[in-house]
Amino acid sequence: MKKLLALVLTGVLGVSLLTACGSSSSASSASSAPAETASTESASAPAETESASGSALDKDTLVIGTNAAFPPFEYAGDDGTPAGFDIELINAIGEKLGKKVEVKDMEFDSLVASIGNKIDIAIAGMTVTEERQKMVDFSDPYYEAVQNVIVTKDSAIASADDLKNKKIGVQLGTTGDFIASDIEGSEVSQYNKAVDAVNDLINGRVDCVIVDANPAQEFVSQHTEELTALEGSQFGFETENYAIAMPKGDTALVEAVNQALKELKEDGTFDKLVAENITGE
Amino acid sequence: MTIGEKFTSAFIAENRWQLYLKGLGITIEIAFFAAILGLILGTVLALMKLSTHRNGKPGVMHYIATAYVDIIRGTPSVLQLLIMWFIVMKSSNNGVLVASLSFGLNSAAYVSEIVRAGILAVDKGQMEAGRSLGLTKGMTMRYIVLPQAMKNIIPPMGNEFITLLKETAIVGYVSLNDLTRAANLIQSRTYEAFMPLIGAAVIYFVVIKALTLVLGVVERRLRRSDNR
Numbered sequence: 001m002k003k004l005l006a007l008v009l010t011g012v013l014g015v016s017l018l019t020a021c022g023s024s025s026s027a028s029s030a031s032s033a034p035a036e037t038a039s040t041e042s043a044s045a046p047a048e049t050e051s052a053s054g055s056a057l058d059k060d061t062l063v064i065g066t067n068a069a070f071p072p073f074e075y076a077g078d079d080g081t082p083a084g085f086d087i088e089l090i091n092a093i094g095e096k097l098g099k100k101v102e103v104k105d106m107e108f109d110s111l112v113a114s115i116g117n118k119i120d121i122a123i124a125g126m127t128v129t130e131e132r133q134k135m136v137d138f139s140d141p142y143y144e145a146v147q148n149v150i151v152t153k154d155s156a157i158a159s160a161d162d163l164k165n166k167k168i169g170v171q172l173g174t175t176g177d178f179i180a181s182d183i184e185g186s187e188v189s190q191y192n193k194a195v196d197a198v199n200d201l202i203n204g205r206v207d208c209v210i211v212d213a214n215p216a217q218e219f220v221s222q223h224t225e226e227l228t229a230l231e232g233s234q235f236g237f238e239t240e241n242y243a244i245a246m247p248k249g250d251t252a253l254v255e256a257v258n259q260a261l262k263e264l265k266e267d268g269t270f271d272k273l274v275a276e277n278i279t280g281e
Numbered sequence: 282m283t284i285g286e287k288f289t290s291a292f293i294a295e296n297r298w299q300l301y302l303k304g305l306g307i308t309i310e311i312a313f314f315a316a317i318l319g320l321i322l323g324t325v326l327a328l329m330k331l332s333t334h335r336n337g338k339p340g341v342m343h344y345i346a347t348a349y350v351d352i353i354r355g356t357p358s359v360l361q362l363l364i365m366w367f368i369v370m371k372s373s374n375n376g377v378l379v380a381s382l383s384f385g386l387n388s389a390a391y392v393s394e395i396v397r398a399g400i401l402a403v404d405k406g407q408m409e410a411g412r413s414l415g416l417t418k419g420m421t422m423r424y425i426v427l428p429q430a431m432k433n434i435i436p437p438m439g440n441e442f443i444t445l446l447k448e449t450a451i452v453g454y455v456s457l458n459d460l461t462r463a464a465n466l467i468q469s470r471t472y473e474a475f476m477p478l479i480g481a482a483v484i485y486f487v488v489i490k491a492l493t494l495v496l497g498v499v500e501r502r503l504r505r506s507d508n509r
Binding site: 109110112113131132134135169172173177189190191192196197199200203204205 | 367371372374453454455456458462465466468469470472473474
């Protein structure tokens with residue numbers, strides 16, 4: 001009898017725990033659905049206060065999320081902290097806004113879900129997609145990119161048809177992942193870092209790797225003997241736009257960031273950063 | 282999104298439940314083969330560790346086994362997996378094989394300690410009795426000591442199997458789509474963490490609960506002869 005009672009109590013506790021989280025999250029998202037104003041998916045208190053008080057702009061420090069495995073946009077710098085084009089860009093934006101910037105390195109696939117609770121802004125060479133736009137607001141695009149296909153030098157892959165029924169390596173949750181998953185008969189291996197996928201290409205575990213053009217060049221340049229990067233246009237991949245992701249409905253923040261971005265473009269800082277970090281002049 | 286829509290997008294849309302199912306299959310497959318390898322190798326290691334020379338001093342086998350257990354227990358299993366994947370078995374395409382091997386070698390170290398403790402817990406007099414009845418050392422071990430040790434071994438061994446099953450959650454590091462990775466994957470598609478993560482947690486729980494029940498039955502049957 002006691003056993004039964006204990007079991008029932010545990011069950012009730014467990015269920016109430018789950019529903020407690022569940023109902024509050026459904027409440028916040030229910031309000032976000034019609035007006036699309038509330039902040040992101042999470043039901044956490046800070047996110048709600050944020051949308052109530054207006055904006056992440058009210059804070060002195062902006063917490064930035066990135067995934068430092070995407071050179072030259074972001075990578076682990078010499079001291080281990082994230083460095084690269086995106087990081088310098090967001091620092092410059094922070095300066096314009098008069099905010100301190102704190103950069104957090106995290107998994108790419110959890111960036112979008114973290115905006116509005118763990119982080120205020122994500123800058124990670126993130127492509128604007130419809131699905132992501134349902135969850136976050138994007139700044140004006142700041143960079144155009146296309147996916148590349150990295151293959152070994154002796155590979156026969158050259159067109160979209162060749163990708164069918166192939167083993168494809170990608171980074172989890174990236175545009176390359178989405179493209180690869182849609183290819184007919186493809187067997188997709190999702191890695192935490194694109195460079196792991198490239199390693200497995202060299203080891204012969206995958207037939208090709210789909211990743212954004214700039215990192216692709218970067219990876220290939222480290223293995224010029226074995227690898228080559230093929231242009232995405234060859235495979236019919238569309239051009240994508242990188243943008244900065246911010247909490248859904250935080251228009252004040254989006255406008256401020258867009259304004260800062262515009263100023264940086266006008267005063268030449270932006271081009272300077274591109275030249276220093278990406279085109280390597 | 283309402284909670285219902287979240288549920289739909291995390292489990293039903295685009296047949297996503299199949300991903301959890303496939304993931305669970307891989308998790309169980311890896312854990313199963315690793316457990317078998319761990320059990321066999323672990324028992325061998327335990328016997329090596331307990332082996333002595335004729336003069337009663339520990340022999341070279343003892344030191345080999347001790348070194349193995351020390352090295353495996355002294356390094357994180359995720360590193361062992363990465364080393365196995367990227368270095369030792371670099372040319373193998375069979376992810377489940379590489380992971381099973383990595384976890385099996387890891388588990389063996391822990392199993393060996395469990396087995397060793399189980400054997401040591403059997404009264405010394407049992408060995409002496411067997412020997413004085415004219416059985417060889419190996420025969421006494423096989424027919425008298427090990428069967429009794431089994432009873433001591435089963436409960437901590439169940440613990441080890443459970444740990445092993447959960448530890449396989451790190452295979453996402455090497456792009457194997459196990460249950461945890463399936464949850465990650467769906468989260469990366471729906472940008473919604475709650476449903477996939479809680480869903481995967483519930484599935485792990487159910488599987489491990491079932492395993493616990495089976496182990497409980499085995500344990501009870503082994504103890505049946507205790508109350509005479």
